[in-house]
Amino acid sequence: MLRVLLVAAMSNHQIRAILEGSPSLGALESLRIKQLEEQSSALRNSVICAFNQLLDLKDLNTGLHSTRLAEWGMRVGQELGLEEAELQNLEVAALLHDIGKMGIPDAILRKPERLDPEEYALMKKHSEFGWAVLRMLPGFERAALHILHHHESFDGKGYPAGLKDTEIPVVSRIVCVIDAFDAMVSSRPYRKGLPYEEAVRRLTEASGTQFDPVVVRTFLSFAQAEMSTVFAAAGTSVSSAL
Numbered sequence: 001m002l003r004v005l006l007v008a009a010m011s012n013h014q015i016r017a018i019l020e021g022s023p024s025l026g027a028l029e030s031l032r033i034k035q036l037e038e039q040s041s042a043l044r045n046s047v048i049c050a051f052n053q054l055l056d057l058k059d060l061n062t063g064l065h066s067t068r069l070a071e072w073g074m075r076v077g078q079e080l081g082l083e084e085a086e087l088q089n090l091e092v093a094a095l096l097h098d099i100g101k102m103g104i105p106d107a108i109l110r111k112p113e114r115l116d117p118e119e120y121a122l123m124k125k126h127s128e129f130g131w132a133v134l135r136m137l138p139g140f141e142r143a144a145l146h147i148l149h150h151h152e153s154f155d156g157k158g159y160p161a162g163l164k165d166t167e168i169p170v171v172s173r174i175v176c177v178i179d180a181f182d183a184m185v186s187s188r189p190y191r192k193g194l195p196y197e198e199a200v201r202r203l204t205e206a207s208g209t210q211f212d213p214v215v216v217r218t219f220l221s222f223a224q225a226e227m228s229t230v231f232a233a234a235g236t237s238v239s240s241a242l
């Protein structure tokens, strides 16, 4: 039973690798592998959906924000030529990047005023909390690592590890840029989203310091043209989110 669960939790990529390394397989074995691939995908999707529902329970906007991030992220990842397995990790990291906020008190998460240093220090723990939870799940270890580093800064001034440049996993660099952009253009109950042009100006200004310039350039090459598509895919419209 445990073996079945472990295999079911493997990514299709991992199952394929085992299949390719095996001696000739009969039709039955091939069928079994196909079933395991389907189980793996279903389990993976169920876990993502369950965690996403938790995010929605905590704060509805966060769930929609995550869905848009996955749309933007996959597009940037494809443009940058990431491999299929890494794209799958990117989707998970984009959807669940802030899952660690489940461990942050609401009084801090929803505080309209500026956080004091102590509160801010606790808020910054959310990337470590997310990593600590997701790394426990077989098949989600790399996505957990990407979540751990989604607030690193390209110049090394981010957190939690102060990694810089290409020390930061590329998936984390992508999530960092699109997370900032989506947060800027989306409205919150306490503030209206920034106009697209202002968000682009801020991304460009922080390109090379906070953000990876290649990721920013790639994202901005299609961002405006795809705003409507991404917001529609996330079940919102640009006008309602702005």
Ligand SMILES: [Fe+2]
Residues within 6 Å of the ligand: 097, 098, 126, 127, 150, 151
């Ligand atoms: Fe975050």
